[in-house]
Amino acid sequence: AQSVTQPDIHITxxxxxxxxxxxxxxxxxxxxxxxxxxxxGQGLQLLxxxxxxxTLVQGIKGFEAEFKRSxxxxxxxxxxxxxxxxxxxxxxxxxxxxxSYIPTFGRGTSLIVHP
Amino acid sequence: xxxxxxxxxxVICKSGTSVKIECRSLDFQATTMFWYRQFPKxxxxxxxxxxxxxxxxxxxxxxxxxxxxxxxxxxxxxxTVTSAHPEDSSFYICSAHGPRDEQFFGPGTRLTVL
Numbered sequence: 001a002q003s004v005t006q007p008d009i010h011i012t013x014x015x016x017x018x019x020x021x022x023x024x025x026x027x028x029x030x031x032x033x034x035x036x037x038x039x040x041g042q043g044l045q046l047l048x049x050x051x052x053x054x055t056l057v058q059g060i061k062g063f064e065a066e067f068k069r070s071x072x073x074x075x076x077x078x079x080x081x082x083x084x085x086x087x088x089x090x091x092x093x094x095x096x097x098x099x100s101y102i103p104t105f106g107r108g109t110s111l112i113v114h115p
Numbered sequence: 116x117x118x119x120x121x122x123x124x125x126v127i128c129k130s131g132t133s134v135k136i137e138c139r140s141l142d143f144q145a146t147t148m149f150w151y152r153q154f155p156k157x158x159x160x161x162x163x164x165x166x167x168x169x170x171x172x173x174x175x176x177x178x179x180x181x182x183x184x185x186x187x188x189x190x191x192x193x194x195t196v197t198s199a200h201p202e203d204s205s206f207y208i209c210s211a212h213g214p215r216d217e218q219f220f221g222p223g224t225r226l227t228v229l
Binding site: 042043044046090102103 | 149157210
């Protein structure tokens with residue numbers, strides 16, 4: 001069965017500092033990988049996704065993530081964090097299945113941004 | 116881009132009543148929609164897969180008689196929480212498979228049962 005681990009429950013950074021959120025997955029083959037962001041009381045917004053090809057994926061809002069097969073990781077990065085980035089971040093994995101999938105979510109990492 | 120809406124965004128009801136939550140794909144057709152439940156500070160847990168024109172598929176541990184799902188058209192799925200109790204209070208989120216092989220999520224519905 002597929003699973004996702006986000007080892008950090010909370011991450012605190014200063015505005016303007018760089019950010020890396022960790023995500024490790026367990027799956028027998030190369031899965032679909034996603035990062036979502038959720039602001040308080042809101043639904044999920046897709047930041048980026050990896051299906052195949054280039055292992056460094058660019059997303060919206062200046063985020064990027066790198067798929068590392070050897071480490072079963074898909075860490076999210078941003079070079080300079082803005083106060084508006086404070087939110088809950090979810091990594092998700094979904095097995096390729098005929099063009100559709102049901103993602104399994106990690107427990108989330110709460111990002112706190114200090115001014 | 117593809118948009119999924121939910122209605123209502125917030126609902127407060129008395130214990131024992133039923134509440135219906137709607138999930139709509141606004142600019143694309145969705146033969147499959149998904150319903151999730153999210154507890155505070157926790158991840159999304161898949162409750163059921165809603166299939167247009169057929170019965171929903173429920174995840175293990177989810178009571179199908181408690182959480183009624185109807186996917187009556189290619190753009191609408193409804194989740195009815197029957198005889199709601201305070202423990203049903205939660206954030207309910209729907210999603211739908213849309214263009215570019217991507218899932219689109221609704222903004223969520225906050226249910227509070229008194």
